Amino acid sequence: MRVADLAQILVQMVTQGVIYALLAMGIAIVYRTSRVLNFAHGELMVVGVFVFYVLDTNPIRPLPYPVAAAVAIGVTIAIGMVLHLVAVESASWVTAAIIIVLVTAALAGRSGPAVWILGAPAAAVAAWALRRTSVRGLGGSLGWILGTIAFAVVLQEGLVALIGSSEDQQLIPGLFSSFGTIRLGSVVIAGEYVATAACAIVVVIGLDVIESRTRFGRAMKAVAANKEASALMGIDVRRVVYGAFALAAASAVVAGLLVTPLTFAKPTSGPTFTIIALTAALLGGIDSVRGAALGGLVLGALEIGLGRLLDEISRLGGEGAVPLLSLRNAIVMSLLIALLVLRPQGLFGGRAVEKV
């Protein structure tokens, strides 16, 4: 490996690390305020990206980048709040309704657009009506697990139905796609990566400022510590939780808009990114937004670094050598499991303060 390569690898490590940080922060922001692991986080990101893609590249009336991006963020925030309403607050019945629709779709043989376009609103209405009957149960306190997973499935299937085949890779236009390379002597790095990383760093810092310096951030901290006591401070706990879901959805779209121009995107990418976000958050410490961000940084950098290392090792073996790259995720996950045995609160998570 040449030194010049090393510079580009380092830049890639940082870029992916910061984007993973952004995804992990979304998980932590939601978890802290609501104790919900959002299994639809990756889908929110992918839906946002495709809303942007359709608005920005459609041949009929393409919108300029900033407008399309803003609309995509707005739409995803709305979806994030609906996610909380149907998949968390009224999880049990919604889950039942969504499963009804899934079964209907399976019976119909295809998940064609009609089933989804008619089925999803019908399920929502059914769920709402069932909730009104005020019979609770089914999912119990863990209803959100099924709720967010079911919501993720609906988002993904809906997207597949609207966009097309699940294996269609789309090249998403990026803000920095036209950037050339940066030369420093013999070292050459891609300007697109540098700009993307810089942009992501700004957003990560912005989220951290919201979390640690603003009134809304203080409210989130209070709700995370004690919901009942927060209400006694005059904090509208429900509104704060909705705000957290909205903030997480917005940050997911931004992460998506930054990462997909570098990687391609398809409607079924959601689960991959959900796992990345959850892994990074657990690695760093899911109860701390900063911890989760650092976890994302470590995971992103580790993936790139380890990938290149395994590549180099396979290459030493010559033509017939076993490609070791496929071992990457297994190694990363083993490291995570080992870490969680030794430090259950994550790498950077603080010691949980127990109630006395």
Added chain:
Amino acid sequence: MTEPRHYFLADSLVAGYVQGVDILQGCHIALQQGEMVGIIGPNGAGTSTLLKAVFGLVPVRKGVVMFRDVDVTGREAHELVSMGIGYVPQRDNVFPSLSIEENLRMGLYLRPRDWEQRRAYVVSQFPMLGARHRQRAGSLSGGERQLVAMARALMMNPEVLLLDEPSAGLSPSMQDEVFEHIVRVNADGISIVMVEQNARRCLEIVHRGYVLDQGRNAYEGTGRELLTDPKVIEMYLGTLATD
């Protein structure tokens, strides 16, 4: 401004935590402006539930809660706080991971601009808080936490303060200190409704008291009347007299 007909009133309250189980079966309490009222009763009488129902923390099934002639039945806690009603729960009443000062700031979440003025007032009432403002609330004793919780509720400059068993679990000397603070806060013009298990001490300092039994009003009167009422002594104070 004319005097409200009902300053603070809970009437015919039926409430409970679980559907079908009514802890309160038609309680009523009334509070005049500037007054301090105590609610006592044996375990399970529903005293704490009454306070929570009034504050929107337990669903009210029947009855009405009025504040300054406005029906506030079923309003959520955060709305009542912004209307000038404060509530200090018995347990989990501070943010243990935050410092005393941060706890006080949280208390003023709705009106951050009043910080300097409210902080000065609260520290004048509770000098200990000013001196130790950096200390983590989780490291305080039970009595000190109670004072922090009361101070935090006072940050919003409430008209009415609801206190749920402020002396529970405290040493006798700390109980004295907490009661002294409560009397002083009331003397400052803040109306107080207090639920207490230490019935005798409570009746000694309140203007009027209510005795609950099994979710219903059993007796009411001035603190002195109840302290000397043979029926109340026999039922509730006799066993506590040896405290």
